[in-house]
Amino acid sequence: METQAHIQLSPLENVKKAIIVGDPKRVDTIKHFLTDTKDLMFNREYKSILGTFEGENILVISTGIGAPSTAIAIEELYNIGIRTIIRVGSCGAMQQNIPLGELVISTGVVRDEGLTKKYVPEDYPGIPDPSLVHQAKQLSPDSHFGITRSHDGFYMPSNTETEALWSNFGILGGDMETSTLYVLGTLKGIKTLSILNNVVLYEADLNEGVNNLVNEAEVVANGEEASIKLALTLLKGESN
Numbered sequence: 001m002e003t004q005a006h007i008q009l010s011p012l013e014n015v016k017k018a019i020i021v022g023d024p025k026r027v028d029t030i031k032h033f034l035t036d037t038k039d040l041m042f043n044r045e046y047k048s049i050l051g052t053f054e055g056e057n058i059l060v061i062s063t064g065i066g067a068p069s070t071a072i073a074i075e076e077l078y079n080i081g082i083r084t085i086i087r088v089g090s091c092g093a094m095q096q097n098i099p100l101g102e103l104v105i106s107t108g109v110v111r112d113e114g115l116t117k118k119y120v121p122e123d124y125p126g127i128p129d130p131s132l133v134h135q136a137k138q139l140s141p142d143s144h145f146g147i148t149r150s151h152d153g154f155y156m157p158s159n160t161e162t163e164a165l166w167s168n169f170g171i172l173g174g175d176m177e178t179s180t181l182y183v184l185g186t187l188k189g190i191k192t193l194s195i196l197n198n199v200v201l202y203e204a205d206l207n208e209g210v211n212n213l214v215n216e217a218e219v220v221a222n223g224e225e226a227s228i229k230l231a232l233t234l235l236k237g238e239s240n
């Protein structure tokens, strides 16, 4: 198989599981949790490494921000033989009871972006692999499980109103890649899950306990670490 145009990878022997992240810097963070690591490629927004977690080979790659670059990554990961993908991402909370650094695990997603509508009609659901959700609930019962929303416009003037609308329907948090992962995953037969670390409180829910910036950074970093450990443990248990 030819090297894939954007991720610049070819099939890797005995590598069928991947973690995707938006931010290329998070690839380096995850590297600390792996052994036998090898830097692979860094082309455009796609930075990749290979490593081992408790005997399991794991590919880690960044997608950049948003649906189009994520779809390219997923298509090309599929082409090189990846069949389970967990997103280790960040989100903004859409409920006031979700503190910074707590995990939101998406059990379904509102497809409020443009790209997946070009693949399937709007009525098509965005859902993860049910067995990964089940295992995540057992491993991390205190995480927030529920529906999330993926969007295209981080700085849209209408964001406050749009988020209030979806918050009233019980949506837990927002990111920009989960819907792409879930829709393409279902279409292609890739097992998927999205684990999101909350980095932004909903509305003005800033309480005094987390008002200190240093403390906030630490709490968010702890959440990121928890999301990485959960993803790696889930991938290790996967029989794919």
Ligand SMILES: O=P(O)(O)O[C@H]1O[C@H](CO)[C@@H](O)[C@H]1O
Pocket: 021, 022, 023, 064, 065, 066, 088, 089, 090, 091, 154, 174, 175, 176, 177
């Ligand atoms: O932290 P990552 O994984 O990039 O995820 C979130 O952060 C970015 C926005 O700042 C978007 O990509 C959003 O989905």
Ligand SMILES: O=c1cc[nH]c(=O)[nH]1
Pocket: 090, 091, 092, 093, 174, 175, 176, 199, 200
């Ligand atoms: O508020 C946020 C934070 C991260 N990602 C988003 O899409 N929104």
